[in-house]
Amino acid sequence: MHRTNLYLTPEQEKALDARARDAGVSRSALVRAIIDQELSRPRRPDSELEELFGTFADSYEHAVAGLFDEDPDLRIDR
Amino acid sequence: MIIVDDKLSLDALAGRLVRAEPVATTWSFHYRLLRALRDETRWGALTRAATAEALHLAADPPRARLQVLDPRVVTDEAALLAARHGLNVLAAELMAAAKHHAAAVHLSTPNVGRRWPEVMEAEGIALTVA
Numbered sequence: 001m002h003r004t005n006l007y008l009t010p011e012q013e014k015a016l017d018a019r020a021r022d023a024g025v026s027r028s029a030l031v032r033a034i035i036d037q038e039l040s041r042p043r044r045p046d047s048e049l050e051e052l053f054g055t056f057a058d059s060y061e062h063a064v065a066g067l068f069d070e071d072p073d074l075r076i077d078r
Numbered sequence: 079m080i081i082v083d084d085k086l087s088l089d090a091l092a093g094r095l096v097r098a099e100p101v102a103t104t105w106s107f108h109y110r111l112l113r114a115l116r117d118e119t120r121w122g123a124l125t126r127a128a129t130a131e132a133l134h135l136a137a138d139p140p141r142a143r144l145q146v147l148d149p150r151v152v153t154d155e156a157a158l159l160a161a162r163h164g165l166n167v168l169a170a171e172l173m174a175a176a177k178h179h180a181a182a183v184h185l186s187t188p189n190v191g192r193r194w195p196e197v198m199e200a201e202g203i204a205l206t207v208a
Contacts (some may be wrong), residue, residue, distance in 0.1 A: 044131055050093045052132050053125060057088035058113065061188050063120045064084075067113070073167040074110055077191040 004032075079181040081147070081172065083189040084111035086208060090144040091136060102145040104175050106168045152178045161196045176203045177189060184208060 008016070020030040056063075068074040079100045082090065084107045089095040103111075115136055118125045139146065151155075155174035159165055165173070169191055176183050182204040185194075190207055198205045 044129060047187060047188065049132055050091075052128060053088050053092035053136075054094055056121075056128075057085060057092055057094070057133070059121070059124060060114070061086060063124075063185070064110075064114045067117065067120065068110065074106065074113075074136045076189050077193065078168070078188075 079145075080184050081176055081179070081181050082144075082183075083107050083185045084114065085186040085189060086184060087111050087139075087144055088106075088136075091139060093143070100141075100145055101143065102147050102175075102179070102181065104147055104168075104171045105149040106171045108146045110168070110184060125184050145176050147179070149175075159201070163193070163200075165197065169194060169197075172196060173201055173203055182206065 016027055016030060020027045023030060025033075068076070079102050080097055081102050081104065083103070085097055087103045087107065089109065090101045090103075095101060114120065115125075115128070115133060121128070146155040146198070149171055151175035152171060155178060156167070159173050159177075160167070160170035172183065176179065176198075183198065184206050186208050190205075195205055
């Protein structure tokens with residue numbers, strides 16, 4: 001194994017330590033397990049993601065109607 | 079470079095907006111896009127089908143498809159344009175970015191503000207509407 005330094009927020013550190021205590025493992029072992037779990041997750045093919053974004057784009061105008069009306073900085077003045 | 083709005087950013091991510099020049103968007107339009115995608119009440123089944131991977135990709139787009147422009151380099155220009163034309167942050171950042179990067183602006187029809195075309199013309203910014 002290789003040694004790696006990571007910067008964690010205080011909240012991440014606290015949550016990691018709590019879960020490591022519950023699981024009875026070290027913080028390092030828990031981080032390795034979380035990384036393994038994330039990396040083993042199957043990735044969607046690019047074509048599926050493209051289709052999803054395309055569907056979002058097709059529905060965008062309808063879905064966001066009025067969403068920004070209460071924020072004058074993000075409102076389109078029409 | 080061509081600068082697009084939130085809706086056309088989705089087209090760029092979907093590979094449906096492919097241009098010879100780099101496609102970019104402003105921080106404010108990128109924020110609007112993410113704000114909209116994170117609002118699950120508006121998408122229903124569509125959001126349930128959206129994986130964390132898709133949202134992650136939208137939050138940090140591949141530069142080859144969509145660049146998110148750093149707003150800090152245009153803050154002063156945006157403030158100047160806002161004061162000169164009475165623009166909000168969204169419009170001021172867009173027009174300042176277009177001037178700073180010597181870029182054209184490409185917007186979807188609902189995202190063209192009532193006074194935007196005349197202000198862009200006065201500022202020498204090329205505008206096309208999809």
